Amino acid sequence: MDAFEIEGGARLAGEIRVNGSKNAALPLMAASLLTDQPLTLADVPDLSDIRNMRHLLDELGVEINQPQPGQLTLQTTDTSESHARYDIVKTMRASVCVLGPLLAARGRARVSLPGGCAIGQRPIDLHLHGLEALGARFQLEQGDVIGHVPGGRLVGNRIFLGGSFGSTVLGTANIISAATLARGTTIVESAACEPEIVDLANLLNRMGARISGAGSPRITIEGVDQLGGASHRVIPDRIEAGTLMVAAAITRSELTITNCPLDALMAATNRLEAIGVVVEPADDALSMRSKVRISAGESLSPCDITTQPHPGFPTDLQAQFMALLAVADGHSVITEKIFPERFLHVAELSRMGARLFRQGPTTIVSGVGRLVGAPVMASDLRASAGLVLAALAARGTSRILRVYHLDRGYERLEERLAAVGARIKRIGLDEHESPQPKVVVRKGIAPAYQP
Ligand code: EPZ
Numbered sequence: 001m002d003a004f005e006i007e008g009g010a011r012l013a014g015e016i017r018v019n020g021s022k023n024a025a026l027p028l029m030a031a032s033l034l035t036d037q038p039l040t041l042a043d044v045p046d047l048s049d050i051r052n053m054r055h056l057l058d059e060l061g062v063e064i065n066q067p068q069p070g071q072l073t074l075q076t077t078d079t080s081e082s083h084a085r086y087d088i089v090k091t092m093r094a095s096v097c098v099l100g101p102l103l104a105a106r107g108r109a110r111v112s113l114p115g116g117c118a119i120g121q122r123p124i125d126l127h128l129h130g131l132e133a134l135g136a137r138f139q140l141e142q143g144d145v146i147g148h149v150p151g152g153r154l155v156g157n158r159i160f161l162g163g164s165f166g167s168t169v170l171g172t173a174n175i176i177s178a179a180t181l182a183r184g185t186t187i188v189e190s191a192a193c194e195p196e197i198v199d200l201a202n203l204l205n206r207m208g209a210r211i212s213g214a215g216s217p218r219i220t221i222e223g224v225d226q227l228g229g230a231s232h233r234v235i236p237d238r239i240e241a242g243t244l245m246v247a248a249a250i251t252r253s254e255l256t257i258t259n260c261p262l263d264a265l266m267a268a269t270n271r272l273e274a275i276g277v278v279v280e281p282a283d284d285a286l287s288m289r290s291k292v293r294i295s296a297g298e299s300l301s302p303c304d305i306t307t308q309p310h311p312g313f314p315t316d317l318q319a320q321f322m323a324l325l326a327v328a329d330g331h332s333v334i335t336e337k338i339f340p341e342r343f344l345h346v347a348e349l350s351r352m353g354a355r356l357f358r359q360g361p362t363t364i365v366s367g368v369g370r371l372v373g374a375p376v377m378a379s380d381l382r383a384s385a386g387l388v389l390a391a392l393a394a395r396g397t398s399r400i401l402r403v404y405h406l407d408r409g410y411e412r413l414e415e416r417l418a419a420v421g422a423r424i425k426r427i428g429l430d431e432h433e434s435p436q437p438k439v440v441v442r443k444g445i446a447p448a449y450q451p
Helices: 022-034 048-059 093-106 125-133 169-179 195-206 238-250 266-275 315-325 344-351 381-393 413-419
Strands: 002-007 013-017 039-042 062-068 071-076 108-112 137-141 144-148 158-160 185-189 210-212 218-222 230-233 254-260 278-281 290-295 304-306 331-335 355-359 362-366 375-377 397-401 423-428
Touching: 002 381, 013 413, 022 039, 022 048, 022 071, 022 093, 022 169, 022 195, 048 062, 048 093, 093 108, 093 125, 093 144, 093 169, 125 137, 125 158, 125 169, 169 185, 169 195, 169 218, 195 210, 195 230, 238 254, 238 266, 238 290, 238 315, 238 381, 266 278, 266 315, 304 315, 315 331, 315 344, 315 362, 315 381, 344 355, 344 375, 344 381, 381 397, 381 413, 381 423, 413 423
Parallel strands: 013 254, 039 230, 158 185, 304 331, 375 397
Antiparallel strands: 002 397, 002 423, 039 071, 062 071, 108 144, 137 144, 185 218, 210 218, 254 290, 278 290, 331 362, 355 362
């Protein structure tokens, strides 16, 4: 099991490019189930979640090729299998995004219920409610949701998709994908407004769908009889971009981030500026592929953060900003309104000297100026990113165990951070996670800074 060993205190410098978005790419790949024509996707990151989705789609009869790095062609060649098995779904909850496309294209689907995960209970009731409104019928058997479409074709409808924690991103992806092939018009109210939904709608429209309003809470889909092939470039990953911005800030460095979806990051840059971090886009126009210089001085101000659905502050950046605020000059309050239990990183950051007081969905962060290195355990994807950031700024050496969580969403993060000066290396530990590394690879040694 791999771990990262990080010697904190190195300043970062140079340029780093943001990769294509994992959370955009997964539903885009699932859209290949809606047509028998080829889809070509560019800028697909090489991540374990993407490999899991490839495996799942392969089982569902989609032939996938990779003509060059970052590019995938996907074509449905066999529609006989409609079962997303537990073995795959349990490794990647986003597998649920095949449900809508399967029902729309094949009139049937069997998808294992994803269950909870480290960030909390994660129901799919809103997905099922929306698909039922389009005419699908469901039953539960052996932990699998089995759906079928009486009459073979979904029928457009008005759907309210809001829940207790706002809308649902993958639920919206499922409903709009399914509604593209429904008879008649569908209106989704309280749709998720995330940029990944806009990217999906753009791909589906290229395939011949008629979707308007994506990016707003009301999306209208006029159903069509069939969809065709298309080529599409995945949007850059806003969460990776936000994580890199925090990497610059927490190490008091100056970093240039390219292919940066600044237009989708206003809540995050607003908080960075409140903290005293300088965010300088290369040109005035906000774009999804900007070049941005991030720099921070020694003094970081505290601030309050509440996670919300887009365009509010993203829950997927909460752990990273907690690490940053842990070294700010005062008290900050972080409130989690999307996944109220998403605080497993609190105990691990505390092992590094962070002063954190959690009460329900809120954590008070009392800045300590400098963290200290420690062995810590990654618990989920974004919590791992928070720990890596904390370790980059900590005094001494940290070891982040179980970085397979991180590998789900950040491609070769250690190599890319080392290339801009971080003292970080991947080490292979035996299955008992013994403290003695078997393999040692040292990269990117840069001068340490004195706080
Ligand atoms: C997506 O998950 C992302 N995953 C998550 O990123 C992200 O944290 C989340 O959206 C919120 O932005 C992918 O895109 C693959 P939701 P999703 O349905 O769609 C509740 C990461 O780290 N809810 O928008 O599954 C739910 O419990 C991952 O990259 C219901 O109540 O999240 C939560 O409180 C982690 N019923 C809220 O809605 C439902 O049927 C938002 O969840 C569905 C969701």
